Amino acid sequence: MLTKADISISEVIASLSSFRVEAGFLVPTPTGLEKSILDAHEDLRIFLAKSGLHYFDHQGQGPENKVKIPANIITESGVIGSFASLYRPNTKSGDPRIWISKLNAHSKPWNLIALFVSNGQLFVFNASDPTVWKSMNNTNSPLYLALMSAGSNYSLVETELLRKLKEIEAAGFVRSTTNAASGVGDTLEKLLGISRNSSKNPDYKGIEIKASRRNNPNQTQRSVLFSMVPNWGISELKNGAEILETYGYLSPATKQVELYVTVKHQPNRQGLFLDLDAKNGLIVNVHQCNGTRKPVVSWKLNELQEELSKKHKQTFWVKAKNRPESGHEYFHYFEVMATASPFVSYFGPLVLSSQISMDYTLSTKLRPSGAPFARDHGYLWKIANNSFESLFPPPRIIDLAKLTI
Incomplete structure:
Protein backbone atom coordinates (compact mmCIF):
# COMPACT_ATOMS: atom_id res chain seq x y z
CA MET A 1 0.00 0.00 0.00
CA LEU A 2 2.90 2.40 0.69
CA THR A 3 3.89 2.18 -2.95
CA LYS A 4 0.60 3.86 -3.88
CA ALA A 5 1.42 7.04 -1.93
CA ASP A 6 1.02 10.23 -3.95
CA ILE A 7 4.54 11.46 -3.08
CA SER A 8 7.95 9.84 -2.91
CA ILE A 9 8.38 8.06 0.39
CA SER A 10 12.16 7.96 -0.10
CA GLU A 11 12.31 11.78 -0.13
CA VAL A 12 10.27 11.92 3.07
CA ILE A 13 12.52 9.35 4.73
CA ALA A 14 15.62 11.33 3.71
CA SER A 15 14.21 14.53 5.23
CA LEU A 16 13.20 12.80 8.46
CA SER A 17 16.60 11.13 8.71
CA SER A 18 18.25 14.56 8.57
CA PHE A 19 16.45 15.25 11.86
CA ARG A 20 17.62 11.84 13.19
CA VAL A 21 13.96 10.76 13.33
CA GLU A 22 12.59 7.30 12.57
CA ALA A 23 8.97 7.14 11.44
CA GLY A 24 6.18 4.76 10.53
CA PHE A 25 3.85 5.40 7.58
CA LEU A 26 0.23 4.98 6.55
CA VAL A 27 -1.46 5.51 3.16
CA PRO A 28 -5.24 5.85 3.58
CA THR A 29 -7.42 4.32 0.90
CA PRO A 30 -10.79 5.87 -0.02
CA THR A 31 -12.52 3.02 1.81
CA GLY A 32 -10.23 3.38 4.82
CA LEU A 33 -11.04 7.08 5.21
CA GLU A 34 -14.73 6.48 4.67
CA LYS A 35 -14.93 3.72 7.29
CA SER A 36 -12.29 5.20 9.63
CA ILE A 37 -10.23 2.04 9.60
CA LEU A 38 -6.73 1.37 8.24
CA ASP A 39 -4.60 -1.74 8.06
CA ALA A 40 -1.69 -1.71 10.52
CA HIS A 41 0.85 -3.27 8.16
CA GLU A 42 3.90 -5.09 9.44
CA ASP A 43 6.33 -2.18 9.11
CA LEU A 44 4.02 0.02 11.17
CA ARG A 45 3.57 -2.72 13.77
CA ILE A 46 7.34 -3.03 14.08
CA PHE A 47 7.66 0.76 14.42
CA LEU A 48 5.02 0.91 17.18
CA ALA A 49 6.62 -1.96 19.06
CA LYS A 50 10.14 -0.54 18.75
CA SER A 51 8.86 2.79 20.05
CA GLY A 52 7.27 1.03 23.02
CA LEU A 53 3.84 2.42 22.21
CA HIS A 54 1.95 -0.77 21.34
CA TYR A 55 2.50 -4.47 20.78
CA PHE A 56 -0.09 -5.98 18.44
CA ASP A 57 1.41 -9.44 19.02
CA HIS A 58 0.29 -9.28 22.64
CA GLN A 59 -3.18 -7.93 21.90
CA GLY A 60 -6.32 -10.02 22.04
CA GLN A 61 -9.06 -9.92 19.44
CA GLY A 62 -12.41 -8.17 19.75
CA PRO A 63 -13.63 -4.70 20.77
CA GLU A 64 -13.09 -5.45 24.46
CA ASN A 65 -9.32 -5.54 23.78
CA LYS A 66 -9.18 -2.26 21.85
CA VAL A 67 -6.42 0.11 23.01
CA LYS A 68 -6.39 3.89 22.70
CA ILE A 69 -3.20 5.94 23.00
CA PRO A 70 -2.84 9.75 22.89
CA ALA A 71 -1.75 11.21 19.57
CA ASN A 72 -0.97 14.68 18.20
CA ILE A 73 -1.76 15.76 14.65
CA ILE A 74 0.64 18.43 13.40
CA THR A 75 -0.64 21.04 10.96
CA GLU A 76 1.23 23.95 9.44
CA SER A 77 0.15 26.22 12.30
CA GLY A 78 -0.46 24.06 15.36
CA VAL A 79 -0.77 20.71 17.11
CA ILE A 80 -4.20 19.10 17.50
CA GLY A 81 -4.92 16.64 20.27
CA SER A 82 -6.11 13.26 19.04
CA PHE A 83 -5.83 9.54 19.82
CA ALA A 84 -4.99 6.36 17.97
CA SER A 85 -7.29 3.32 18.23
CA LEU A 86 -5.43 0.01 17.95
CA TYR A 87 -7.32 -3.25 17.73
CA ARG A 88 -7.65 -6.68 16.19
CA PRO A 89 -11.16 -7.63 15.00
CA ASN A 90 -12.72 -11.00 15.59
CA THR A 91 -12.89 -11.53 11.81
CA LYS A 92 -10.12 -12.12 9.27
CA SER A 93 -7.80 -13.80 11.75
CA GLY A 94 -7.61 -10.61 13.77
CA ASP A 95 -5.58 -8.63 11.23
CA PRO A 96 -4.32 -5.53 13.11
CA ARG A 97 -6.17 -2.27 12.53
CA ILE A 98 -5.44 1.35 13.37
CA TRP A 99 -7.36 4.58 13.23
CA ILE A 100 -6.29 8.09 14.20
CA SER A 101 -9.15 10.31 15.27
CA LYS A 102 -9.60 13.55 13.29
CA LEU A 103 -7.39 12.20 10.49
CA ASN A 104 -10.27 12.61 7.97
CA ALA A 105 -10.09 16.39 8.33
CA HIS A 106 -6.37 16.45 7.55
CA SER A 107 -5.86 13.89 4.78
CA LYS A 108 -7.10 12.60 1.47
CA PRO A 109 -6.92 9.16 -0.13
CA TRP A 110 -3.38 8.08 -1.07
CA ASN A 111 -1.72 10.78 1.05
CA LEU A 112 1.42 9.70 2.91
CA ILE A 113 0.85 9.95 6.66
CA ALA A 114 3.99 9.91 8.83
CA LEU A 115 4.01 8.86 12.48
CA PHE A 116 6.92 9.47 14.86
CA VAL A 117 7.53 9.49 18.60
CA SER A 118 8.94 12.25 20.76
CA ASN A 119 9.33 11.85 24.53
CA GLY A 120 6.93 8.95 24.56
CA GLN A 121 4.18 10.75 22.63
CA LEU A 122 2.88 9.87 19.18
CA PHE A 123 2.94 12.63 16.55
CA VAL A 124 1.28 12.45 13.14
CA PHE A 125 1.54 14.68 10.08
CA ASN A 126 0.44 14.58 6.45
CA ALA A 127 3.63 14.60 4.36
CA SER A 128 1.53 15.02 1.20
CA ASP A 129 0.10 18.34 2.37
CA PRO A 130 2.34 21.00 0.73
CA THR A 131 1.78 23.59 3.45
CA VAL A 132 2.64 21.10 6.20
CA TRP A 133 5.65 19.74 4.31
CA LYS A 134 7.09 23.19 3.57
CA SER A 135 6.72 24.16 7.21
CA MET A 136 9.49 21.67 8.01
CA ASN A 137 11.94 24.36 6.82
CA ASN A 138 10.45 27.01 9.12
CA THR A 139 12.37 26.93 12.40
CA ASN A 140 9.35 28.31 14.26
CA SER A 141 6.81 25.84 12.88
CA PRO A 142 5.20 23.10 14.98
CA LEU A 143 6.55 20.41 12.64
CA TYR A 144 10.14 21.66 12.81
CA LEU A 145 10.04 21.94 16.60
CA ALA A 146 8.47 18.50 16.96
CA LEU A 147 11.07 16.88 14.72
CA MET A 148 13.92 18.67 16.48
CA SER A 149 12.50 17.48 19.78
CA ALA A 150 12.23 13.88 18.55
CA GLY A 151 15.77 13.87 17.20
CA SER A 152 17.35 15.49 20.24
CA ASN A 153 15.32 13.85 23.04
CA TYR A 154 14.07 17.29 24.10
CA SER A 155 10.35 17.91 24.49
CA LEU A 156 8.58 20.48 22.33
CA VAL A 157 8.60 23.06 25.12
CA GLU A 158 12.24 22.31 25.98
CA THR A 159 13.19 22.74 22.33
Whole structure:
Protein backbone atom coordinates (compact mmCIF):
# COMPACT_ATOMS: atom_id res chain seq x y z
CA MET A 1 0.00 0.00 0.00
CA LEU A 2 2.90 2.40 0.69
CA THR A 3 3.89 2.18 -2.95
CA LYS A 4 0.60 3.86 -3.88
CA ALA A 5 1.42 7.04 -1.93
CA ASP A 6 1.02 10.23 -3.95
CA ILE A 7 4.54 11.46 -3.08
CA SER A 8 7.95 9.84 -2.91
CA ILE A 9 8.38 8.06 0.39
CA SER A 10 12.16 7.96 -0.10
CA GLU A 11 12.31 11.78 -0.13
CA VAL A 12 10.27 11.92 3.07
CA ILE A 13 12.52 9.35 4.73
CA ALA A 14 15.62 11.33 3.71
CA SER A 15 14.21 14.53 5.23
CA LEU A 16 13.20 12.80 8.46
CA SER A 17 16.60 11.13 8.71
CA SER A 18 18.25 14.56 8.57
CA PHE A 19 16.45 15.25 11.86
CA ARG A 20 17.62 11.84 13.19
CA VAL A 21 13.96 10.76 13.33
CA GLU A 22 12.59 7.30 12.57
CA ALA A 23 8.97 7.14 11.44
CA GLY A 24 6.18 4.76 10.53
CA PHE A 25 3.85 5.40 7.58
CA LEU A 26 0.23 4.98 6.55
CA VAL A 27 -1.46 5.51 3.16
CA PRO A 28 -5.24 5.85 3.58
CA THR A 29 -7.42 4.32 0.90
CA PRO A 30 -10.79 5.87 -0.02
CA THR A 31 -12.52 3.02 1.81
CA GLY A 32 -10.23 3.38 4.82
CA LEU A 33 -11.04 7.08 5.21
CA GLU A 34 -14.73 6.48 4.67
CA LYS A 35 -14.93 3.72 7.29
CA SER A 36 -12.29 5.20 9.63
CA ILE A 37 -10.23 2.04 9.60
CA LEU A 38 -6.73 1.37 8.24
CA ASP A 39 -4.60 -1.74 8.06
CA ALA A 40 -1.69 -1.71 10.52
CA HIS A 41 0.85 -3.27 8.16
CA GLU A 42 3.90 -5.09 9.44
CA ASP A 43 6.33 -2.18 9.11
CA LEU A 44 4.02 0.02 11.17
CA ARG A 45 3.57 -2.72 13.77
CA ILE A 46 7.34 -3.03 14.08
CA PHE A 47 7.66 0.76 14.42
CA LEU A 48 5.02 0.91 17.18
CA ALA A 49 6.62 -1.96 19.06
CA LYS A 50 10.14 -0.54 18.75
CA SER A 51 8.86 2.79 20.05
CA GLY A 52 7.27 1.03 23.02
CA LEU A 53 3.84 2.42 22.21
CA HIS A 54 1.95 -0.77 21.34
CA TYR A 55 2.50 -4.47 20.78
CA PHE A 56 -0.09 -5.98 18.44
CA ASP A 57 1.41 -9.44 19.02
CA HIS A 58 0.29 -9.28 22.64
CA GLN A 59 -3.18 -7.93 21.90
CA GLY A 60 -6.32 -10.02 22.04
CA GLN A 61 -9.06 -9.92 19.44
CA GLY A 62 -12.41 -8.17 19.75
CA PRO A 63 -13.63 -4.70 20.77
CA GLU A 64 -13.09 -5.45 24.46
CA ASN A 65 -9.32 -5.54 23.78
CA LYS A 66 -9.18 -2.26 21.85
CA VAL A 67 -6.42 0.11 23.01
CA LYS A 68 -6.39 3.89 22.70
CA ILE A 69 -3.20 5.94 23.00
CA PRO A 70 -2.84 9.75 22.89
CA ALA A 71 -1.75 11.21 19.57
CA ASN A 72 -0.97 14.68 18.20
CA ILE A 73 -1.76 15.76 14.65
CA ILE A 74 0.64 18.43 13.40
CA THR A 75 -0.64 21.04 10.96
CA GLU A 76 1.23 23.95 9.44
CA SER A 77 0.15 26.22 12.30
CA GLY A 78 -0.46 24.06 15.36
CA VAL A 79 -0.77 20.71 17.11
CA ILE A 80 -4.20 19.10 17.50
CA GLY A 81 -4.92 16.64 20.27
CA SER A 82 -6.11 13.26 19.04
CA PHE A 83 -5.83 9.54 19.82
CA ALA A 84 -4.99 6.36 17.97
CA SER A 85 -7.29 3.32 18.23
CA LEU A 86 -5.43 0.01 17.95
CA TYR A 87 -7.32 -3.25 17.73
CA ARG A 88 -7.65 -6.68 16.19
CA PRO A 89 -11.16 -7.63 15.00
CA ASN A 90 -12.72 -11.00 15.59
CA THR A 91 -12.89 -11.53 11.81
CA LYS A 92 -10.12 -12.12 9.27
CA SER A 93 -7.80 -13.80 11.75
CA GLY A 94 -7.61 -10.61 13.77
CA ASP A 95 -5.58 -8.63 11.23
CA PRO A 96 -4.32 -5.53 13.11
CA ARG A 97 -6.17 -2.27 12.53
CA ILE A 98 -5.44 1.35 13.37
CA TRP A 99 -7.36 4.58 13.23
CA ILE A 100 -6.29 8.09 14.20
CA SER A 101 -9.15 10.31 15.27
CA LYS A 102 -9.60 13.55 13.29
CA LEU A 103 -7.39 12.20 10.49
CA ASN A 104 -10.27 12.61 7.97
CA ALA A 105 -10.09 16.39 8.33
CA HIS A 106 -6.37 16.45 7.55
CA SER A 107 -5.86 13.89 4.78
CA LYS A 108 -7.10 12.60 1.47
CA PRO A 109 -6.92 9.16 -0.13
CA TRP A 110 -3.38 8.08 -1.07
CA ASN A 111 -1.72 10.78 1.05
CA LEU A 112 1.42 9.70 2.91
CA ILE A 113 0.85 9.95 6.66
CA ALA A 114 3.99 9.91 8.83
CA LEU A 115 4.01 8.86 12.48
CA PHE A 116 6.92 9.47 14.86
CA VAL A 117 7.53 9.49 18.60
CA SER A 118 8.94 12.25 20.76
CA ASN A 119 9.33 11.85 24.53
CA GLY A 120 6.93 8.95 24.56
CA GLN A 121 4.18 10.75 22.63
CA LEU A 122 2.88 9.87 19.18
CA PHE A 123 2.94 12.63 16.55
CA VAL A 124 1.28 12.45 13.14
CA PHE A 125 1.54 14.68 10.08
CA ASN A 126 0.44 14.58 6.45
CA ALA A 127 3.63 14.60 4.36
CA SER A 128 1.53 15.02 1.20
CA ASP A 129 0.10 18.34 2.37
CA PRO A 130 2.34 21.00 0.73
CA THR A 131 1.78 23.59 3.45
CA VAL A 132 2.64 21.10 6.20
CA TRP A 133 5.65 19.74 4.31
CA LYS A 134 7.09 23.19 3.57
CA SER A 135 6.72 24.16 7.21
CA MET A 136 9.49 21.67 8.01
CA ASN A 137 11.94 24.36 6.82
CA ASN A 138 10.45 27.01 9.12
CA THR A 139 12.37 26.93 12.40
CA ASN A 140 9.35 28.31 14.26
CA SER A 141 6.81 25.84 12.88
CA PRO A 142 5.20 23.10 14.98
CA LEU A 143 6.55 20.41 12.64
CA TYR A 144 10.14 21.66 12.81
CA LEU A 145 10.04 21.94 16.60
CA ALA A 146 8.47 18.50 16.96
CA LEU A 147 11.07 16.88 14.72
CA MET A 148 13.92 18.67 16.48
CA SER A 149 12.50 17.48 19.78
CA ALA A 150 12.23 13.88 18.55
CA GLY A 151 15.77 13.87 17.20
CA SER A 152 17.35 15.49 20.24
CA ASN A 153 15.32 13.85 23.04
CA TYR A 154 14.07 17.29 24.10
CA SER A 155 10.35 17.91 24.49
CA LEU A 156 8.58 20.48 22.33
CA VAL A 157 8.60 23.06 25.12
CA GLU A 158 12.24 22.31 25.98
CA THR A 159 13.19 22.74 22.33
CA GLU A 160 11.34 26.04 22.12
CA LEU A 161 12.91 27.37 25.33
CA LEU A 162 16.42 26.16 24.48
CA ARG A 163 16.27 27.88 21.11
CA LYS A 164 15.40 31.15 22.86
CA LEU A 165 18.19 30.66 25.39
CA LYS A 166 20.65 29.92 22.59
CA GLU A 167 19.72 33.22 20.93
CA ILE A 168 20.26 34.99 24.26
CA GLU A 169 23.67 33.32 24.64
CA ALA A 170 24.66 34.40 21.15
CA ALA A 171 23.91 38.02 22.04
CA GLY A 172 26.76 38.02 24.58
CA PHE A 173 26.73 40.30 27.62
CA VAL A 174 23.51 42.23 28.26
CA ARG A 175 22.90 44.98 30.77
CA SER A 176 21.00 44.05 33.93
CA THR A 177 17.53 45.48 34.39
CA THR A 178 18.43 46.37 37.98
CA ASN A 179 21.43 46.72 40.27
CA ALA A 180 19.77 44.45 42.83
CA ALA A 181 20.85 40.87 43.53
CA SER A 182 17.72 39.70 41.68
CA GLY A 183 19.01 41.23 38.45
CA VAL A 184 20.31 37.95 37.03
CA GLY A 185 16.83 36.43 37.16
CA ASP A 186 14.87 39.57 36.31
CA THR A 187 17.01 40.24 33.23
CA LEU A 188 16.64 36.70 31.89
CA GLU A 189 12.87 36.77 32.37
CA LYS A 190 12.67 40.05 30.45
CA LEU A 191 14.76 38.60 27.61
CA LEU A 192 12.44 35.60 27.48
CA GLY A 193 9.35 37.80 27.51
CA ILE A 194 8.14 36.51 30.88
CA SER A 195 6.13 39.04 32.87
CA ARG A 196 6.72 39.34 36.61
CA ASN A 197 3.82 37.97 38.62
CA SER A 198 3.03 36.43 41.98
CA SER A 199 2.09 33.02 40.58
CA LYS A 200 3.77 29.99 42.12
CA ASN A 201 3.40 28.03 38.89
CA PRO A 202 6.49 27.24 36.78
CA ASP A 203 7.74 30.14 34.68
CA TYR A 204 7.69 28.87 31.08
CA LYS A 205 4.94 26.49 29.93
CA GLY A 206 5.60 24.08 32.80
CA ILE A 207 9.35 24.65 33.09
CA GLU A 208 10.69 26.53 36.12
CA ILE A 209 13.62 28.84 35.33
CA LYS A 210 16.27 29.74 37.89
CA ALA A 211 19.16 32.02 36.94
CA SER A 212 22.32 32.55 38.95
CA ARG A 213 25.73 34.16 38.63
CA ARG A 214 28.73 31.89 38.15
CA ASN A 215 31.59 32.13 40.62
CA ASN A 216 30.44 35.37 42.22
CA PRO A 217 32.47 35.61 45.47
CA ASN A 218 29.74 37.73 47.06
CA GLN A 219 27.02 35.18 46.36
CA THR A 220 26.40 32.26 48.68
CA GLN A 221 26.68 28.99 46.77
CA ARG A 222 23.04 28.07 47.28
CA SER A 223 20.05 28.13 44.97
CA VAL A 224 16.45 28.97 45.80
CA LEU A 225 14.06 26.03 45.54
CA PHE A 226 10.86 27.87 46.47
CA SER A 227 9.31 30.20 49.04
CA MET A 228 6.75 28.98 51.56
CA VAL A 229 5.36 30.71 54.62
CA PRO A 230 5.15 28.72 57.87
CA ASN A 231 1.95 26.94 58.75
CA TRP A 232 0.72 29.60 61.17
CA GLY A 233 -2.00 27.35 62.57
CA ILE A 234 0.55 24.99 64.13
CA SER A 235 3.24 27.60 64.86
CA GLU A 236 4.12 29.23 68.15
CA LEU A 237 4.46 32.66 66.52
CA LYS A 238 1.57 33.58 64.26
CA ASN A 239 2.99 36.01 61.66
CA GLY A 240 6.09 37.69 60.33
CA ALA A 241 5.66 40.70 62.61
CA GLU A 242 5.95 38.49 65.69
CA ILE A 243 9.04 36.78 64.31
CA LEU A 244 10.62 40.14 63.54
CA GLU A 245 9.73 41.56 66.94
CA THR A 246 11.16 38.52 68.76
CA TYR A 247 14.29 37.75 66.77
CA GLY A 248 14.96 40.82 64.61
CA TYR A 249 17.98 43.10 64.97
CA LEU A 250 18.60 46.79 64.36
CA SER A 251 20.30 47.32 61.02
CA PRO A 252 23.14 49.91 61.18
CA ALA A 253 22.54 50.73 57.51
CA THR A 254 18.76 51.26 57.51
CA LYS A 255 18.25 52.04 61.22
CA GLN A 256 15.31 49.63 61.05
CA VAL A 257 14.61 46.24 62.57
CA GLU A 258 15.40 43.44 60.12
CA LEU A 259 15.83 39.69 60.03
CA TYR A 260 17.88 38.56 57.06
CA VAL A 261 19.41 35.30 58.25
CA THR A 262 19.98 31.76 57.08
CA VAL A 263 18.59 28.98 59.25
CA LYS A 264 20.17 25.52 58.99
CA HIS A 265 20.23 22.48 61.24
CA GLN A 266 23.09 24.03 63.22
CA PRO A 267 22.11 27.06 65.34
CA ASN A 268 23.02 30.45 63.83
CA ARG A 269 24.08 33.56 65.76
CA GLN A 270 20.49 34.21 66.77
CA GLY A 271 20.22 30.65 68.11
CA LEU A 272 17.79 29.70 65.35
CA PHE A 273 17.96 26.31 63.68
CA LEU A 274 15.80 23.79 61.78
CA ASP A 275 14.85 20.40 63.15
CA LEU A 276 12.87 17.46 61.83
CA ASP A 277 9.95 16.21 63.92
CA ALA A 278 9.63 12.86 62.17
CA LYS A 279 6.85 11.62 64.46
CA ASN A 280 4.51 14.48 63.53
CA GLY A 281 5.86 15.08 60.02
CA LEU A 282 7.08 18.64 60.68
CA ILE A 283 10.07 20.83 59.94
CA VAL A 284 10.37 23.12 62.98
CA ASN A 285 12.36 26.31 63.37
CA VAL A 286 13.63 26.11 66.93
CA HIS A 287 15.31 28.77 69.08
CA GLN A 288 18.07 27.72 71.45
CA CYS A 289 19.33 29.93 74.26
CA ASN A 290 21.23 28.96 77.43
CA GLY A 291 20.39 25.31 76.94
CA THR A 292 16.67 26.00 76.54
CA ARG A 293 14.88 25.21 73.29
CA LYS A 294 11.51 26.48 72.15
CA PRO A 295 9.67 26.23 68.81
CA VAL A 296 9.27 29.38 66.73
CA VAL A 297 7.35 28.35 63.58
CA SER A 298 6.64 25.07 61.80
CA TRP A 299 6.00 23.66 58.33
CA LYS A 300 4.28 20.40 57.49
CA LEU A 301 6.84 18.20 55.75
CA ASN A 302 4.35 16.85 53.22
CA GLU A 303 3.40 20.42 52.20
CA LEU A 304 7.06 21.28 51.64
CA GLN A 305 7.48 18.11 49.58
CA GLU A 306 4.38 18.89 47.53
CA GLU A 307 5.63 22.40 46.78
CA LEU A 308 9.04 21.04 45.77
CA SER A 309 7.42 18.51 43.44
CA LYS A 310 5.05 21.08 41.94
CA LYS A 311 7.67 23.79 41.49
CA HIS A 312 10.45 21.62 40.14
CA LYS A 313 8.79 18.97 38.04
CA GLN A 314 11.10 20.34 35.37
CA THR A 315 13.66 23.11 35.93
CA PHE A 316 16.27 24.93 33.87
CA TRP A 317 19.01 26.30 36.15
CA VAL A 318 20.64 28.92 33.92
CA LYS A 319 24.19 30.05 34.67
CA ALA A 320 25.46 33.52 33.78
CA LYS A 321 28.87 35.13 33.68
CA ASN A 322 28.73 38.65 35.12
CA ARG A 323 30.88 41.74 34.94
CA PRO A 324 30.62 45.38 36.12
CA GLU A 325 30.80 48.18 33.61
CA SER A 326 30.22 51.91 34.13
CA GLY A 327 28.31 51.35 37.33
CA HIS A 328 26.09 48.65 35.89
CA GLU A 329 26.15 44.86 35.90
CA TYR A 330 26.13 42.83 32.69
CA PHE A 331 25.26 39.16 32.21
CA HIS A 332 26.18 36.52 29.65
CA TYR A 333 23.90 33.48 29.99
CA PHE A 334 25.90 30.49 28.81
CA GLU A 335 24.82 27.20 30.40
CA VAL A 336 21.72 25.28 31.45
CA MET A 337 21.50 22.53 34.04
CA ALA A 338 18.20 20.73 33.41
CA THR A 339 16.67 18.76 36.28
CA ALA A 340 13.41 16.86 36.69
CA SER A 341 11.27 15.00 39.25
CA PRO A 342 13.07 15.68 42.56
CA PHE A 343 13.43 12.98 45.20
CA VAL A 344 10.96 14.58 47.62
CA SER A 345 11.51 11.93 50.30
CA TYR A 346 15.05 13.26 50.75
CA PHE A 347 13.88 16.74 51.74
CA GLY A 348 13.82 16.06 55.51
CA PRO A 349 17.20 14.27 55.64
CA LEU A 350 18.81 17.06 53.60
CA VAL A 351 17.49 19.58 56.13
CA LEU A 352 19.13 17.53 58.90
CA SER A 353 22.43 17.56 56.99
CA SER A 354 22.15 21.37 56.47
CA GLN A 355 22.16 20.90 52.70
CA ILE A 356 18.68 22.44 52.59
CA SER A 357 18.19 25.65 54.56
CA MET A 358 15.66 28.46 54.96
CA ASP A 359 16.25 32.20 54.77
CA TYR A 360 14.19 34.75 56.66
CA THR A 361 13.80 37.99 54.66
CA LEU A 362 11.87 40.25 57.03
CA SER A 363 12.18 43.97 57.56
CA THR A 364 10.32 46.90 59.12
CA LYS A 365 8.71 49.51 56.89
CA LEU A 366 6.73 52.63 57.70
CA ARG A 367 3.21 53.30 56.50
CA PRO A 368 2.36 56.81 55.27
CA SER A 369 0.95 57.44 58.73
CA GLY A 370 4.34 56.65 60.22
CA ALA A 371 3.20 53.41 61.83
CA PRO A 372 5.66 50.52 61.39
CA PHE A 373 4.73 47.18 59.80
CA ALA A 374 6.63 44.01 58.92
CA ARG A 375 7.57 43.59 55.28
CA ASP A 376 7.83 39.96 54.28
CA HIS A 377 10.05 39.13 51.26
CA GLY A 378 9.53 35.41 51.63
CA TYR A 379 10.68 32.36 53.52
CA LEU A 380 13.20 31.06 51.02
CA TRP A 381 14.05 27.37 50.99
CA LYS A 382 17.45 26.84 49.39
CA ILE A 383 19.77 23.98 48.54
CA ALA A 384 23.57 23.94 48.53
CA ASN A 385 24.75 23.85 44.93
CA ASN A 386 26.97 20.84 45.62
CA SER A 387 23.93 18.84 46.76
CA PHE A 388 21.82 19.02 43.60
CA GLU A 389 22.36 15.38 42.72
CA SER A 390 21.16 14.37 46.19
CA LEU A 391 17.78 15.98 45.54
CA PHE A 392 17.47 15.50 41.77
CA PRO A 393 18.32 12.68 39.36
CA PRO A 394 21.53 13.32 37.37
CA PRO A 395 20.96 16.58 35.48
CA ARG A 396 21.65 17.34 31.84
CA ILE A 397 24.34 20.00 31.41
CA ILE A 398 23.74 22.01 28.23
CA ASP A 399 26.42 24.32 26.82
CA LEU A 400 24.30 26.86 24.93
CA ALA A 401 27.15 27.89 22.62
CA LYS A 402 27.62 24.29 21.44
CA LEU A 403 23.94 23.40 21.36
CA THR A 404 22.60 22.35 17.96
CA ILE A 405 18.85 22.71 17.90
